[in-house]
Amino acid sequence: MIWYLLYPFRGTTEPPVLASSHCVRRVFARYGRYIACHVITAVLVSASVATILVYPIPYLFTRDFVNGASYLPHHVWTVAQPLAYDAAVEPDIFTRSVWVHSNYMGALNANLLSSALDLQNELLGETKNFNPRDALRNQIKSTHGGPLSLAERDALHISNGLTTRSWFFHSPLIYWQYSRDIVLADPDILSTINNKKNLSNFANTTLRHSVVFSGKRFEERRLAAADAIVITLFYLKDSPVGKEWEAKASSLPHKVADEFDVYPPDGQSATSQLYEFQFRPISAQDILSLTLAYGLALFYLLSSLSKLRAFKSKFGLIITIVTQIAFSIMSSFTICAIFNFDLSRIPQAAYPLVVLSMSLENILRLINAIILTPLEDSTCNRIGDAFGQTAHTALASSMQNVLILVGLSRLVSPGVSAFCVFAAVAIIFDFFYLSTFFLSVLSVDVRRMELGDALSKATFRQSRLKHKASGSTAFRSDGFFQGKLSLSTRIVGTVIMIGFVVIAQWHFFGDHHLLHRLWQCAKNLNGAQGMRNPETSVFKDLHQARSHSSWIRNQDHETAKEVIRAIKPTSYSYVARVFEPLVFVKKNSDRVPHSKEPTLLPAAYDFLHHQQKGFILIIVAIIFAIRLLMNYLLWGEDAELADREDQAESPLISINSLGSGHVLDVAMLSKSKSGHIVSVSLDRVIRVWDVRGSGSSYVVADGNHVEQCPFPILSMAVDDTSTWLALQSSSRVAFWNMKDRQWSRPVYLDGSAQRPAALFFDPNMNLEKPTIGLVRQDGTLMELTAGEQTISNVSSICSSPVLLAHSVVKTDDTQTLLFLVVLSKDGEVRIAKKQKNRWECRVMDLGARCSKSHQILPLSTLGMFLFAASYRVHLIDADQARTITTFETEEMVPKSLQSSFLSHHTQKPGSAGLKTLTLSYSASETGDCVVQTYVPSDDHETIYLGKATGGTDEDDCGQEPVQVLKKRIKNPGTWQLLSDGRVVGIRQAECSGITKHHGSPGSPGSPELRRRHGTVKRQQYSFSMWEVWTSSPCGRPDMEECRNLFSQGDESRHLVVSGLGPKITVGLRSVAFAFGNVIKVVTVGGHEQYGAEGENKNYDSLINTSGRRRKAGPGSRSSALG
Known part of the structure; x- marks a missing residue:
């Protein structure tokens, strides 16, 4: 999407294609080559990171909301969010609370609990052995407008029926049946609190630690300390219990002035805030939408991979992709849990979707780039080149989405904000695993040719054309694997990501206008509009371990579900007007923190404390097991990998x-x-x-050694078996045995100080008596055999002086043929073929094409040669004495032509073919080295060189289109x-x-x-x-x-x-x-x-x-x- 946003400045929506010499591309390419050459190291590193981040998940997540672990996502949408003051919403219930503090994080002691019980009794009346259902049986009703009796209070309790006057309360003192004697007699307060953490009250709400305590500290999955005791009253709008609480609270500070400091001093909660609590199960529409989204993603993946035609590795690629995405998701879960991001507010089925859509884009782009690399390159180069072409786009796309998610996290509700953080972290990990795990596995797949063998030959030619055009992968719009990611595939991940965030926010906003809600959230990035900042409120000097607003947002979802079931049984949410708490602090309490509270998830510290040794052993065991598995999978390739790694350092x-x-x-x-x-x-x-x-x-x-080898040396040659060295001087040809390191008897010549036109060994000679051919400037061909006194054979190849001469060898499965190509000063081209002990000579008429000819260059073993003139090069079949094709060149420096080729074993009888042919020469005007590479056209696999039977054939190279890649140095x-x-x-x-x-x-x-x-x-x-x-x-x-x-x-x-x-x-x-x-x-x-x-x-x-x-x-x- 970033490329579309930059369109006004760049004039194109295409991602930038970095030049091959660009420093960023070179860095990524070097990294890709390193990973491909160090596969085992890369797999071990990625597996180690994955193990470190995946293994702790069972210890960090739980469905128990009171043990210091992170909440595990379920199939519900949950949220506790503040509403704006101008929200036209009638609250379903009202809440007032009392927070009781002693020393910092010292609320869990018998004295403070008994004092809190006294405060509770002052506000609600006597609560010892509280049982509101007895009042229902006695059917006591209030007949006057004065203070409620205990029986009247109990009769209005919600357990006796839901009315507009109902009420209920949460208090940790229920653990001791609201009895001072039981509290003071309890020898182990902490054990009682932890053992009764799932105790329910008469409203059928569970009094978990998150409900009745604030500022909790957990150790070993148990509550170890708390900063405040929280007593909360819930009442409906006509309930007299709420009015009595408010009236009694105003006089309470005077009654307890000797024991407590009260905030606010007048006992009145001056401010309140509307909060919406939701517990919305995933709907059939949600399930259908997610199923459709995952189905489309799976279809897109399978259809994209099907274009590879890599039948051997398709299943393996899918497994690798799924593994990478799973690693990314679970790693992100672990990081978010450690840093206390609550991911339980969105259904768990939604989390993989965004990561899947983002990951597929980068994965398929990388596979596409690898396909377009030259097949003849090494695996390390192919992987490095492809990663260098695509990594900057993948990184930019990932960073773009991370920034978008970070920005959205500041605008949306807390539950969606945590999801944005999760997705951002998952995208970062996805890029990490892409550049380590997936890159290394893919390099093994390419090396084994499971992917490479399935590629068509056309991709090889397209990669050649790609390097000609820009030196990098040039994506096209005519299909994914023949071009650039289309519009939909390049932005589909970002669109899905933003779309899901909007949909999730819509779930939490209900029927309210989405843009209006976003605007309201944007005006207050903390999302708690109208609430006082803890640093500027009256509670600033109390150093509360957790503020009131933070405590509300931290309420567990099961409690919200239970409250909804109690006050609105047919609904999935309720709105509460939450009043600022009345805070009581014991006199002479030390509220200054003397040690910093742990910032990470308590379960993370417990994991390190109790599982450290086992964790290390698991990591070592997994690394060892993966190392053994890699050795098995790469059996027989270890030596090659080691060689690649050693060479990568050279x-x-x-x-x-x-x-x-x-x-x-x-x-x-x-x-x-x-x-x-x-x-x-x-x-x-x-x-x-x-x-x-x-x-x-x-x-x-x-x-x-004047007798064996007099100077000057005019010419020398070495035979193909590396046995004999022939040295020609003006008077003789000496033979040196390079294996035995001794001279053979020389063959004497008539005196001549001229350098011969050609000196070559006969490929069919007897190694005991080597035979050489010597072509003199006068056109005479002499055959000399070591150890013989006289010249074996003398033939006249050309009647006029020789300008150029060269031997040409053709080998096949049955025989080796020797040819001699001669160009005379008269412009006549003669091709002599050796038949047993004689030479058959044919004249080839090149006409004007012979003008300014200056070089004969054989194509070894093919029986062909290149005939170079000033502006062109002729490819000639020596056996058929015909021109196969002519290559146009710049004017070249004489005798500067060089060539190399890649042969292709064709299925056509008697036909030869080339995959590539490279010509290089020096340009006469500039002195530059010009390199011309010829490859087949897009719809051909081979440059056919014609049939050996002679004549012109439709498959001749001269009639087949070829592509030319040209480079100057x-x-x-x-x-x-x-x-x-x-x-x-x-x-x-x-x-x-x-x-x-x-x-x-x-x-x-x-x-x-x-x-x-x-x-x-x-x-x-x-x-x-x-x-x-x-x-x-x-x-x-x-x-x-x-x-x-x-x-x-x-x-x-x-x-x-x-x-x-x-x-x-x-x-x-x-x-x-x-x-x-x-x-x-x-x-x-x-x-x-x-x-x-x-x-x-x-x-x-x-x-x-x-x-x-x-x-x-x-x-x-x-x-x-x-």
């Missing part, structure tokens, strides 16, 4: 420096799938690094695209006065840019300006980070450089950058996985672990990639 970016291996700059890098990096430096050292552990390394050649420096679509790079931070070199990403640092320590002025260069960054294609802040490249004290190990050297991906989410003579291995998203094909079948498992959010590392700061 930075998103981790940096490992491989130093002390080279003296001069690293000029070439290569890698193996098993986690090895091969580096060649200008100091003629070839070194193999094992980055799987501590970064150990060994030297392959150091310049002295400014000042990227040197960067690399990872297999999960994220980009990681190293750059120099922009700083005035420093000239930086922006080389092409992917191009090795030029030798002339290298410097040595001391050759550049220190004031012009600082290692602190180097930073490493990472960004996701969807632009989510939890997957982006920027931090310093160097840790403090690490600079001395590095050379001063103005540009980076070569780079290469290692594993699935690591990149090795050459920084002078040191290799910087940057890992994004946790522990690296080696030996996996990141672009193919293992991509899904990678995504589910690599997308986790890490704690920012030292020197990290907010991403500034935009």
Whole structure:
């Protein structure tokens, strides 16, 4: 509702959608990720809080109104409320009372009780052995207008029949049969009072402690002390007993002046107040309304959950929702009871309704946001992102309703006011349990894929489009689970809440005009209009433990019910004119409180005093039981959860420096799938690094192995099994066995100082005798086998000089095919396919599309490759030699294109498909890193790449609509695209006065840019300006980070450089950058996985672990990639 109230200022009723970089959203998202990664901790915390607040309920609530516990709600509407002076209401009964005090909280002693009995006898006449029914049998009637005789008084008692002259009274002295002797002889006054707490008088009203004492103190569910003895007379308008009480009260102060101080001194009650007492059972109309409300809420919940199609978890979600709401309600009951809020004035069936309506709104909004998160993200990221999107709206909505309830509580009657407090506290607890209990249980549900598997693939694409549009969930109006909560669902909770408060107030106002009553209450926030404030009345110096008005409002409901039954048997309420009490205080009494009275519910202190040890044991036992239950439910997932928790404490970016291996700059890098990096430096050292552990390394050649590996090295390659390293120099190709760490016999070449166009291993080779393919610039393809003296095979692939060449591999269940793609200077594209020991070459005519071509990029294992030109990228099937589709791009820097993809196993025979395809390149005009991600359109699940049998098919990607998500990263420096679509790079931070070199990403640092320590002025260069960054294609802040490249004290190990050297991906989410003579291995998203094909079948498992959010590392700061 707050968004509708703010419409004149905001111009929209939609809740605000915070930017992904907004600090509030980042805080909530970080919290959500923490809860999802620490499920057991979150469940234990919420369960502990729930246990602490739910377990005491049987001890704090009771249906016995005299034991210091809170009253339990029943099926009635009850209230004791003052009416305005101008209320046109005739009172049904009049009440006058006497309050007898001694020392503060010292009213329960025999002497004061006997003195109170004397006062009672002075006002009513002798009451010893009072039995008004005897007068009825004697049929004594008054025949004169003088003072009433005892028989006449008794005959008018209400027990002898209800007339306009009837009367009755309440007095605690009935416990001793109104006898002074019995009072003085009683050895244990407190025991007598507590044992006879349910004693009834002749009017069939129970003389409970709340009726006959004021300012009570309870201990161990028993009355321990009271501040005043209360004697109350009830009489109808024509009763002579009331008139005699008033006449005798005016002369009483003179009679007892030696024993009591009397207030008011003249014995006259100058002021009075009309009060209305109600005890209205819940009606059939109320039952029907509540049934309809709960039915609509249940229908709304079931219909909303049915749209999830999560058949496995629908029942579990309902149980979780009901449990959360039950926890919220019972927790609120406990808090309200402890702080003495009387919740018994409204039927108990009404309490869950408001909380249910408010809770469902936030719960379903959160589930909706989780559905719209990318399915390939990890559970922690999905939960965190969804909570970050919705938490501020839920919190604002909760706080709005709390403020509304607090405001209403100041305007409505006391019973409705307590209900408003209850609802406000329940809403606060509901948000707490939503952000702990429900969030953690939901994360387990999503992790187990019971919810995620039921989601349609379309939601994945919608989440992609969502990140493109705004970087956050964009709710729509065309349905709840495809959009924003509709008008009714967004304000239904607030409407139900306010509506119920109004209805409850109407119940208490009866037929009076509701707005008029609210206006009257608003003019007096305390609700007791016309009553004197205790602090300004004549009783101020008495330090009464409870004021008269407070005592009236504290009367129990059963007493009101009994009085109604006595004076208006067919009604549910009565109006009484209550006169201010006549107060008698013993002479020389100490009325100053020497200790502060407990402010909380007495039963709460009793609970802590008697149940403390058992309470603690119960909490420990429940926590232990829940821990065992969680272990059982998450059986087999403990290791994963522990890994998630450990990784959640790690930075998103981790940096490992491989130093002390080279003296001069690293000029070439290569890698193996098993986690090895091969580096060649200008100091003629070839070194193999094992980055799987501590970064150990060994030297392959150091310049002295001229026979095995003469320098310079022109090219090198590592086979897919991480066994062989091939090193090509101008005169030979050397083979190094990386497992056995020994040389194989080299294969000699004709002298050539040119770098080859391509160097690659044959994937079908014999590991004992590895075979490589070498493509020279003249178009010659040579196949060389280790250990053989001569070249195995020489083929002419292209008659004209070669511009570009690259091998392409296609794997399926039966075979592995090897292709060679060549682009000549004449613009001719040739695709050679190896068939046994020969190569079959086909010419592909691209025509004008070949102009300004600068790069061939294979899609590993798919048998396809990307052919990059200046403004477009062609996706080509190597086996069919045809173009599948063309992607339009900005003008890119030559040889800057990189790609990653997520494959999809289609059910179409011979057809390949992609879930996503990411292209990244450097824009030639700005130098920005541009990331273009292609996903299927809303009504498709896959980007089909066509049939392998050739020809154009209607399912080809070129004819299927796709969605494009585009992102730009400014000042990227040197960067690399990872297999999960994220980009990681190293750059120099922009700083005035420093000239930086922006080389092409992917191009090795030029030798002339290298410097040595001391050759550049220190004031012009600082290692602190180097930073490493990472960004996701969807632009989510939890997957982006920027931090310093160097840790403090690490600079001395590095050379001063103005540009980076070569780079290469290692594993699935690591990149090795050459920084002078040191290799910087940057890992994004946790522990690296080696030996996996990141672009193919293992991509899904990678995504589910690599997308986790890490704690920012030292020197990290907010991403500034935009």
